[in-house]
Amino acid sequence: MTSPRVLVVDDEADLRELLEITLVRMGLDVDSAETLREARAFLAQNDYGLILTDMRLPDGLGLELVQEVNASNKSTPIAVVTAYGSAENAVVALKAGAFDYVSKPVVLDDLRVMVQSALRLSAPATHSGRAAAAGTASRLIGESAVMQSLRNQIERLARSMAPIAITGESGSGKELVAREIHARSSRAGKPFIAVNCGAIPEALMEAEFFGYRKGAFTGAADERDGFFHAANGGTLMLDEVADLPLAMQVKLLRAIQERRVRKIGATSEEPVDVRIISATHQNLAQCVETGKFRQDLFSRLNVIELSVPPLRERLDDLGVLVHGMLARLAGAGQQAALGPQVLETLSTYSFPGNVRELENVLERALAFANDGVIEVGDLSLKGARVAERPAPVAEAVAAPLQAGAPQVAAPMSVSGPAELPSNLPDYLEQVEREIILRALTQTQFNRTQAALLLGISFRQLRYQMQKLDIQEPEG
C-alpha cells in the first residue's frame, strides 16, 4: 500500500522544511511548491490526501487554491496556514471551503492532529467508521426539496472542521442534523457530546466545560474532565448557545480559538481537538445587537450557517415521517397504521413543536387507538381543540400571567375530579399546565430549577411549555 501524499505550498523556506520534515516523519510522501503556479502543476499530475497551503504566496493567495480545489470534482481536503493572530483569515478560508487551518507559529502537535484527521477522510470507510463512506442511510427522514438540499449540505460540511451554526425552531431536528454531520465526518469514531447551554447553572459552567483538578475548590474531591475533554477527537454541540452568560462566552471563545483548555486549578493548558457545532432557536445576530451575545464569539461560531426548516414548511415530508415514526413506535409484531383522513388532518396542522410534536402526537394517538389503527379522533391537535374548550381552568391561570403577575389558581387535585372528565386528554393537559405553572412560579420562572423540581429534563420542560403555550410574564 502506498503512503498518502501531501502537497505543501509555501514560499518561506524554513516553514516549508519544517512542514516537510514533520509530514515525512509521519510516514507520508510530500511534494513541495513555492508558488500557486507550481502547486497547480503538481495538482494536475497527482492525487493528494491533503493539501497544506500558506495564505500569502508570491503569485496570489492560498485562498484561490482553496476555491479551485473545491470547485474541482476531487474532494481533496485543503488546509491553510494562517498568520499569527489573524482569526479573520482562518474564518475566510473555512467559509471558502478549507478543511481546517493551522496558525503560525505552527505547533507541531496541532499540525499532526489536523493531518491525521484530514487523512481519515480519504481512508476506506471500514477504517474511519464514517457513515457517509460506508453508505449508511441518513437518519433524517424527508424527501422534500429542502430536506434533500439539507442532506447535501450535511455531506459537504462533514468533510470540514468549520464551525457550524444550526438555526431552526424547537423540535425541528437541529440536534439530529448535528449528529448526522458528526456521523458522516472523519470524527465518527469519536464522541459526539451535546450540551444544553441553557440548562447548566452559571456557577458550574466553567467546571462543566473545562473540568477541574482535585482540590481546585471545596467539593472537588477528584479530578474531572469537562465537555471539551469528553468530546476530544469528536464533536461538541453547543445547544441553545444564546443562553450562555457573557462571562462564559469569553472563556469559550478563547478555548475555541486556541484549541486549548485549562482545567480549574490547573497551571497549564491542554490541547483539545474538537469540532464545534452550535444551535439555537433564537436569532443570534439579534442577540449580538442587543448586547446579549459577543460579536467575536458569534463570528467564530457562525462560520457556516445551516438552517433547518420548520415542519409546516415541508409538509410534503409528512407521509414519510409518519410512516417512519409509526414503524419505530410499533414494537415488534405490534400493528401501527393510519385510518382514513388522518394524514389529511395532520397536514392542516401547523406543528408549532415541529417533528418532536409530530412524534408526541403519534405516540399519544397510538395509545388511544383501537387495534393499532389511528383515527382522526385519536389525534389531539392543539389548534383543533382550542375552539372547543369551554372555559378551562387553564385560561383562568393564563390571564394574570399575561397581565405580568404570575399567579396560580387553586391547584386541581391530581388524584382526579369527583366526576369523570368528559375529555381525558384535555383534562390531563390542564393538570399538566397547572403543575408546570406552579413549579415555574415557585422558581421565579427559572426553567432549569423548575425542571429539577418536576424531575424532568430542561428540554422536556421547554417543550411542554411551548406545547401548552405557557409564556414567561413580561416585565
Ligand SMILES: Nc1ncnc2c1ncn2[C@@H]1O[C@H](COP(=O)(O)OP(=O)(O)OP(=O)(O)O)[C@@H](O)[C@H]1O
Ligand atoms: N427529519 C427528521 N427525521 C426523523 N426524525 C426527526 C427529523 N427531525 C427531527 N426528528 C426527531 O424529532 C425530535 C426532535 O429533534 P431534535 O432534538 O433534533 O430537535 P431540535 O431542533 O434540536 O430541538 P430543540 O430546539 O428543542 O433542542 C427527535 O426525536 C428527532 O429524532
